[in-house]
Amino acid sequence: MMISRGGTAIIAAVCLLTACGGQQGGTGKEITIWSMWSEGEPNQKVLAEAAKDFEKETGVRVRTQWKGRTAVKTFLPSLNTDNVPADLVEGNNRELTRQFAATKAAADLSDVYGAKVHGEQATVADTVGEAYRRMATSADGVVTQLPYQVSTYGWFFDGRTFPELVTAPPKTWEDFTAVLRGQKAKGRSPLGQDGSIPNYNVRYLEHFARALMGDEGWHALAPDRTGRGWLSPEVLKAATMVESLAKGGYFPAGFNATKFPAMQQKWAGGESDFLYQGTYLPKEVAPYADPGFEFRAFRFPSVEGRTPTMNVTTTGFGIPKKARNAADAKRFLAFFLQKKYQEKVSSVALEMSVRKDVPAAAQVADLKRALDSGEINKADVVDVGDFNAKVLLPLSDELLFGKITAAGFTRKMAENAAAYWKSKG
Secondary structure (H helix, E strand, C coil): CCCCHHHHHHHHHHHHHCCCCCHHHCCCCEEEEEECCCCCCHHHHHHHHHHHHHHHHHCCEEEEEECHHHHHHHHHHHHHCCCCCCCEEEEEHHHHHHHHHHCCCECCCHHHHHCECCCCCCEHHHHHCHHHHHHCECCCCCECCEEEEEEEEEEEEECCCCHHHHHCCCCEHHHHHHHHHHHHHCCCCCECCCCCCHHHHCHHHHHHHHHHHHHHHHHCCCCCCCCHHHHCHHHHHHHHHHHHHHHCCCCCCCCCCCCCCHHHHHHHCCCCCEEEEECCHHHHHHHHCCCCCCEEEECCCEECCECCCECEEEEEEECECCCCCHHHHHHHHHHHCCHHHHHHHHHCCCCEECCCCCCCCHHHHHHHHHHCCCCECCCCCCCCCCHHHHHHHHHHHHHHCCCCCHHHHHHHHHHHHHHHHHHCC
């Protein structure tokens, strides 16, 4: 029987991702994973169980090193050597589609997306979905990540305290500020905020601006070498809304001087009412929450009739081109995407799976329903190096802390942005 070169390649690709050859489909080899989780974390337990099952079913040994959140950062220098220490590295989509992809040492995982999920009829591509595949693709078109978990942000609150918001969450920012004013009138400081984290502080400005000018408009600001984009009426309006928050007396006294995670723990203990945070929040604050705390959440309300799309981050794996056992590493990706492990992403890790047929943990189910509507961030974020750290975040902090006016913020942003880009040549 004659087989064309193309046919041979197709058969080989299928064998890489299914159970061709060897006892129980195994090769007798091993793979090494650098994981972003630490031992004892819920996600670590889910991944460890899948790795053990993979070993048993395929005969491929899995060595997992629990590196914590710096897994990608510490892994990248090894790509300049001939001894790449892992076949799989775990990180978020930005780490893998930018930092990892930028090394030109990241393998293209398109063949994984074309394979079937282990033991199922659906392909990996169908299971992940086009939106998350797009987020897993680098600027030059290389699919550098296989995502399994999704995170987003929302306004978290205790459903027992605000049962009316469970059934009818605020649709507009005016609706929400009316709730905040009502709580303030009761002597409450309704908004929790860990002011020591600049990336948390800028979320208000970002969401106001993305509602007013769209994702594309917001993401075009930082790369603008003239800085003039920061003087636009939409940015001034967004900054004015942040200024109103700062002057509204909604945050607890001293929130800008506390150390993370003090304020989110106090929020869970009932000292404030609402906290804009990621879907990782419930498991982080569970030990500090009042007994019976009912985690509920709603997406960021509309601003002047426009609702900002939902910021999304995916967690998943990449494979280096120099991986010693890339074929088995790819098999593991299709294996881990099985429904039984993705259900544990929900039930054990209290997170959201990329799979639409896996219900989210109850604590984040409100936001999973919103995500599944497809309204996620649409524009690609341009990598602008340390612009945020040096220009945007310091001034955003000043704005939220009430140390600068909205007009002063936009003026300084324009000036500092132009100076920053001039310094880059």
